[in-house]
Amino acid sequence: MEKEVCDIYKNPMKNLYKSLYHALEKQKSLALATVVDAEGSTPQIPGVSALFSNEGLIEGTLGGGVLEGAAEEKAREAQKEGTNHLFEFDFQDDFSSSSSAVCGGKLKILIQGNPLDHKEVFAQLNQSLVRHNSGVLAALIKKTNQKNFSLARFWIENRDSGIELPSCLNRFEKDIWGVLEKRKPRFFQIKNQKSFSGRRESYLFLEPVVPPLQLVVVGAGHVGKAVSHLGHFLNFEVTVIDDRPEFVNKERIPEADHLIVDNIEEAVRRYPVTEETCIVIVTRGHSYDAQALKECIHSQAGYIGMMGSQRKVQLMKQRFIEKGWATKEQFERIQAPVGIPIQSQTVEEIAVSIAAQLIQIRNKKRG
Numbered sequence: 001m002e003k004e005v006c007d008i009y010k011n012p013m014k015n016l017y018k019s020l021y022h023a024l025e026k027q028k029s030l031a032l033a034t035v036v037d038a039e040g041s042t043p044q045i046p047g048v049s050a051l052f053s054n055e056g057l058i059e060g061t062l063g064g065g066v067l068e069g070a071a072e073e074k075a076r077e078a079q080k081e082g083t084n085h086l087f088e089f090d091f092q093d094d095f096s097s098s099s100s101a102v103c104g105g106k107l108k109i110l111i112q113g114n115p116l117d118h119k120e121v122f123a124q125l126n127q128s129l130v131r132h133n134s135g136v137l138a139a140l141i142k143k144t145n146q147k148n149f150s151l152a153r154f155w156i157e158n159r160d161s162g163i164e165l166p167s168c169l170n171r172f173e174k175d176i177w178g179v180l181e182k183r184k185p186r187f188f189q190i191k192n193q194k195s196f197s198g199r200r201e202s203y204l205f206l207e208p209v210v211p212p213l214q215l216v217v218v219g220a221g222h223v224g225k226a227v228s229h230l231g232h233f234l235n236f237e238v239t240v241i242d243d244r245p246e247f248v249n250k251e252r253i254p255e256a257d258h259l260i261v262d263n264i265e266e267a268v269r270r271y272p273v274t275e276e277t278c279i280v281i282v283t284r285g286h287s288y289d290a291q292a293l294k295e296c297i298h299s300q301a302g303y304i305g306m307m308g309s310q311r312k313v314q315l316m317k318q319r320f321i322e323k324g325w326a327t328k329e330q331f332e333r334i335q336a337p338v339g340i341p342i343q344s345q346t347v348e349e350i351a352v353s354i355a356a357q358l359i360q361i362r363n364k365k366r367g
Contacts, residue, residue: 040105
């Protein structure tokens with residue numbers, strides 16, 4: 001089933017912007033709210049977003065509670081009027097003394113009342129993610145009156161794309177690539193620029209957008225199914241490989257992005273592995289584990305983990321070195337036994353220990 005492996009790039013990655021784009025394709029009316037700046041102790045950080053319809057929150061979160069309630073009210077107003085707002089939420093002022101938590105910090109939230117104005121920009125962003133390319137979503141924000149702001153958006157794919165910056169952003173080239181390199185958003189006021197001069201304040205928000213890491217689960221047994229479930233929940237792009245169609249199907253693993261029913265050794269060999277790929281080997285037997293590991297141990301995968309006892313791992317290591325299938329250094333980069341040691345006993349606990357290690361790897365890779 002080689003075609004099924006190669007076709008994985010045809011599906012957009014999981015991302016709030018994917019949901020937004022599909023809604024815009026259907027001409028649905030939504031408001032997009034994004035935290036652009038944070039000061040002090042706050043429940044969220046710059047870059048987190050939420051989508052609101054007339055009926056309320058539909059995806060994402062700004063932190064819940066009073067904050068989300070205030071954002072929802074602003075989003076409903078912006079959506080009705082087709083306007084944009086940039087408002088500050090002060091937790092010290094806005095939380096009453098009876099609230100369950102007082103963070104004491106401040107957040108700035110940008111609300112776009114009509115994302116359809118920038119449908120093409122979100123289409124470009126979505127297509128970049130389909131190709132597993134990262135980039136920066138830039139928002140030029142200018143105050144037009146007491147409460148409303150004009151908004152211009154641009155999608156800038158990574159430098160390797162060869163696409164030139166919009167002329168109005170040339171001045172900020174260093175800032176844009178710095179944001180992408182550090183993978184950390186930036187929000188700042190624009191000063192001394194003709195096209196944005198005058199009494200009205202203007203701002204630039206630069207948001208790095210990267211595709212999710214690819215999680216390849218080799219083996220669709222009980223542990224593989226549980227790891228796939230947690231991988232989806234944790235926003236990985238999940239692919240499950242097994243040679244048993246009764247185990248690899250949408251009824252049994254509905255949350256996986258891609259299901260590959262094929263000879264395990266062949267499927268792992270053909271999978272397009274990159275540094276953004278995490279491979280978890282949890283097949284039904286030692287021989288299948290060895291076949292899968294043999295096909296990916298020389299790859300550039302950012303993470304390879306294999307389930308098994310210490311004794312099994314040592315015996316397999318000895319065999320791989322003796323057979324010349326891998327060097328000692330290559331085998332030692334494998335996380336085996338896979339997962340963080342939490343004395344897990346049940347299938348669910350084993351999956352949690354693996355998911356925790358995947359989170360650790362992802363956060364290390366992405367700062």
